Amino acid sequence: MTILGVILAGGLSTRMGGGDKSLMPLAGRPLMAHVIERLKPQVDDMVINANGDPLRLAQFELPVVADSIDGFAGPLAGILAGMDYAAQHGHSKILVVAADTPFFPKDLANWLFEGCYNINIAKTASDSDRHNLHPTFGLWDVSLRDGLRLALENDMRKVMGFVKQHEWRGVEWVADGHDPFFNVNTPEDMAQAELIIQGARA
Numbered sequence: 001m002t003i004l005g006v007i008l009a010g011g012l013s014t015r016m017g018g019g020d021k022s023l024m025p026l027a028g029r030p031l032m033a034h035v036i037e038r039l040k041p042q043v044d045d046m047v048i049n050a051n052g053d054p055l056r057l058a059q060f061e062l063p064v065v066a067d068s069i070d071g072f073a074g075p076l077a078g079i080l081a082g083m084d085y086a087a088q089h090g091h092s093k094i095l096v097v098a099a100d101t102p103f104f105p106k107d108l109a110n111w112l113f114e115g116c117y118n119i120n121i122a123k124t125a126s127d128s129d130r131h132n133l134h135p136t137f138g139l140w141d142v143s144l145r146d147g148l149r150l151a152l153e154n155d156m157r158k159v160m161g162f163v164k165q166h167e168w169r170g171v172e173w174v175a176d177g178h179d180p181f182f183n184v185n186t187p188e189d190m191a192q193a194e195l196i197i198q199g200a201r202a
Helices: 031-042 054-060 075-088 108-113 142-153 159-163 187-201
Strands: 003-008 045-049 093-098 119-124 133-141 168-173
Touching: 003 031, 003 075, 031 045, 031 054, 031 093, 031 108, 045 075, 075 093, 075 133, 075 142, 075 159, 093 108, 108 119, 108 133, 108 168, 119 159, 133 142, 133 159
Parallel strands: 003 045, 003 093, 119 168
Antiparallel strands: 093 133, 119 133
């Protein structure tokens, strides 16, 4: 069994004012570079899911796979693109992460791998937090791809809507100083991410 890491970078970045959020600088490097650095030791291979001109991501020297579903179909379309690449290259699972979340756990793959489920989704520990599930962070079995394609063709767009149709579980993390799934959506978030990195270096 091998795991393909899939970095979801297909968002529209509207709250950042448009453009490619993953290329914006964080601590002197593109946001994407921080994500790649965290993901690489946890997987056997990696791809970036992004639409548009793949050459803009050439500096990262990774395959870029576009959505196969027409229109902006959201994260599920990126997950399907990753599954298709995985199936073509002999990987049985994909570890999905978001390109705008530079502090996700360094042991994400190990914790999500525990248990015999089709899908394992990351979550933070606080049940009082209505956002405690993080559907764009999960370990998915590639055998789900035909069902996922059919669901997308029938207008399924919610990640958890699809997840809840299968055997799945949430895997819990306790925040240690900051939310490990803190994501950068706005210029203010980017400034906060800079402070987190500065604090880690202090």
